[in-house]
Amino acid sequence: MSSSPTPxxxxxxxxxxxxxxxxxxxxxxxxxxxxxxxxGPVSMVLYTPALPDIVRYFGTTGAMVQMTVTLxxxxxxxxxxxxxxxxxxxxxxxxxxxFMSIYLVSCIMVLLAESIEVMLAARFLQGVGAAxxxxxxxAIVRDVFTDARAVRIMNLxxxxxxxxxxxxxxxxxxxxxxxxxxxxxxxxxxMGVGVIGVTxxxxxxxITRDVSRLRPRALLASYRTLLTTPYFMLASLVVALSIGxxxxxxxxxxxxxxxxxxxxxxxxxxxxxxxxxxxxxxxxAVQTLLPRxxxxxxxxxxxxxxxxxxxxxxxxxxxxxxxxxTVMLPIAVYSFGIAFIMPSMLTNSLMPFPxxxxxxxxxxxxxxxxxxxxxxxxxxxxxxxxVSLAVLMPAMGVASALCWLYWRRLPAPGxxxxx
Numbered sequence: 001m002s003s004s005p006t007p008x009x010x011x012x013x014x015x016x017x018x019x020x021x022x023x024x025x026x027x028x029x030x031x032x033x034x035x036x037x038x039x040g041p042v043s044m045v046l047y048t049p050a051l052p053d054i055v056r057y058f059g060t061t062g063a064m065v066q067m068t069v070t071l072x073x074x075x076x077x078x079x080x081x082x083x084x085x086x087x088x089x090x091x092x093x094x095x096x097x098x099f100m101s102i103y104l105v106s107c108i109m110v111l112l113a114e115s116i117e118v119m120l121a122a123r124f125l126q127g128v129g130a131a132x133x134x135x136x137x138x139a140i141v142r143d144v145f146t147d148a149r150a151v152r153i154m155n156l157x158x159x160x161x162x163x164x165x166x167x168x169x170x171x172x173x174x175x176x177x178x179x180x181x182x183x184x185x186x187x188x189x190x191m192g193v194g195v196i197g198v199t200x201x202x203x204x205x206x207i208t209r210d211v212s213r214l215r216p217r218a219l220l221a222s223y224r225t226l227l228t229t230p231y232f233m234l235a236s237l238v239v240a241l242s243i244g245x246x247x248x249x250x251x252x253x254x255x256x257x258x259x260x261x262x263x264x265x266x267x268x269x270x271x272x273x274x275x276x277x278x279x280x281x282x283x284x285a286v287q288t289l290l291p292r293x294x295x296x297x298x299x300x301x302x303x304x305x306x307x308x309x310x311x312x313x314x315x316x317x318x319x320x321x322x323x324x325x326t327v328m329l330p331i332a333v334y335s336f337g338i339a340f341i342m343p344s345m346l347t348n349s350l351m352p353f354p355x356x357x358x359x360x361x362x363x364x365x366x367x368x369x370x371x372x373x374x375x376x377x378x379x380x381x382x383x384x385x386x387v388s389l390a391v392l393m394p395a396m397g398v399a400s401a402l403c404w405l406y407w408r409r410l411p412a413p414g415x416x417x418x419x
Contacts, residue, residue, distance in 0.1 A: 023204050026149050032203055033141060033157045035195060036096070036133035039103070041164035043130050043188055044072055045250045049173040049265035050181035057181065058116040065116070068123040069251060073376065075127025077369035084135040084362020085222055089213035092136050092143070092206055092358075096199045100192055103129025107189035111182055126188075133195070135362040142350045142357035143206035150351075151295045155286050155343035167276045173269025213356075222359040234407035235349040236364045238299075241400035242306060242338050244371025245393045246275075249331065251376040255385040260322050271328055278332035282339025295344035302340025303401045309334030310394035322386045334397065341400075352413040371396070 024032075047054075054065050079099070087095040106129055109122035141153050172184055212218065226232050257263045257271060282302075289298060313330035320326050346364065353360040375392050382388035 022144050023206055024144055026145070026153060028202070029141060029144055030153045030156050032198060033137040033153065035198060036137035036140075037157055038164045039100075039133040039191060039195060040076055040130040041247075042168045042191065043103075043126055044069070044076070044168075044247070045164075046168040046172045046188065047181065047184045048169050048250060048254055049269050050176050050184060051254065052265075053176065053181045054116075054119075058119070060116045064120075066251070067120055070373070070376070071120055071124040072127040073247075073369060073373040075124040076131045077127075077366050077373055079128045079131035080135050080362045080366035080369065081223070082362075083132040084139065084358035084360075084365075085213065085219045085356070086358075087132070087136050087139060088207065088222075088356055088358035089209070089211050091209050092140055093199055093203055096132050096136055096203070097196060099129045099132035100195050100199070101129070104189055104192040104196070105129075107185050107192060110185040111189070129192075131365075134365045136358065138346065138350060138361040138364070139357040140203075140206050142354070142361070146351065146354075148290075151290065151343050151347050152287070154346045155283055155290070155295075155339075167273060169272045170269035173264075173266040177266055219359075222356045223363065225356070226353070226360055226363050229352075229413065231352065231407065231410045231413055232349050232360065232363075234403045234410070235345045236367050237403045238345045238400050238407065239342055239349070239364065240367035240371040241396045241403065242341055243368050244375055245396040246335065246338070247369070247372025248375040248379055248392060248396075249275075249389075250372075252379050252385050252389050253327070256322055256327060256389065257324065260386065261324055261327075263324070271324060274328050274332050275335045279335040279339050282336040286339055286343060290343075295347065298340040299344050299404060302337040303397075303404055305337030305340065306334050306397045307337075307401060309337060310397040314390050314394060317386060317390050327386075327389070331393075334393065345404075348412070 022029075048069070051062070051065050054068075055062055058065075083095055083099055103126055106122045106126035109125070110119055113119045113122060137157060138154070141150050141157070145153065171187075175183055175187070213222075253272075254268060258265065258268050263271060286298060309330045309332075312333060313327070316326035316330060349364050350357055350360050375396060379385065379388040379392055382391070
């Protein structure tokens with residue numbers, strides 16, 4: 001007896017005149033994907049306005065508390081490489097539930113922590129648990145849609161990748177004005193419960209279980225294929241380098257805007273709304289332009305805007321020094337440009353790999369977090385945080401543009417690459 005075809009692809013049957021209905025609607029995939037993606041960036045920076053309070057609470061040093069950001073980065077980045085391929089083998093839903101349970105336990109650990117060592121361990125576990133959201137959300141999009149709808153969803157989901165690390169500090173700053181800093185981790189726990197609930201009651205499984213993909217040889221083959229495919233690597237690096245600079249801001253901007261410029265924690269949090277608003281405007285512009293220009297044609301526009309933001313950052317700081325406007329206005333321009341880059345490059349990085357969408361999505365997300373982690377570590381090597389910002393952000397913007405220039409010369413692989 002022949003097996004029935006899997007309902008996870010949206011490609012039309014060549015013997016049929018109709019395209020099968022998607023497993024989930026475009027709106028549902030967008031909303032669930034946005035929720036999954038938001039967990040990681042929100043958990044990374046929601047508590048950053050409370051860093052001085054945490055130093056006092058545990059009676060430790062600022063350097064030790066900053067390690068809570070670094071360890072989160074490390075757990076998040078490394079786990080991307082594991083949860084994506086596992087979800088290719090056993091399904092998206094069980095992996096999300098397992099890792100979000102780890103995330104929930106880590107939040108409870110912080111709420112009960114009475115030493116900085118416990119918090120450090122909890123933050124690493126929190127990064128591990130949050131990793132599944134970003135990797136699997138994009139894979140779900142690739143599972144369900146392979147046409148222009150995938151680009152639209154990637155664009156809308158991209159909002160949350162850039163908005164979350166900008167808007168979360170505003171919420172964090174407002175919260176600690178009225179409640180203890182641990183309240184922020186209670187909010188994260190509530191978010192984790194929400195993701196688990198949505199996964200159980202709303203998310204449909206989008207792939208057919210195939211545990212043979214869990215074999216070490218198969219996993220290594222997946223990553224070997226991805227790492228040796230220039231089309232994938234360059235497309236992923238365009239995204240990783242541009243968005244990695246945004247992640248770096250979480251460790252640099254508090255020292256510039258609060259220590260050098262003199263903003264309060266609440267004012268600092270609210271200042272990040274400018275960056276989020278710029279990305280929203282960019283994403284709305286992309287939604288308007290997509291039907292007329294196409295996603296690929298928007299990438300050079302976005303990169304030009306990113307480079308313009310970098311030039312403005314260097315020029316304004318050199319002329320006037322660090323102020324709210326000389327720092328945040330160029331960053332807002334940079335964020336506006338990223339919105340034009342992400343939909344096309346994310347979609348192009350995943351489309352050639354239908355049989356390993358989880359691994360491809362995971363490696364893309366890993367490269368983003370790795371770029372943020374490396375740039376944050378480099379920023380710490382500078383004595384002056386303003387100089388680190390003025391050097392590293394332009395360097396990453398230019399590197400992203402160079403990767404795109406090489407990528408655009410490559411032929412797109414066929415949609416048949418398998419392990």
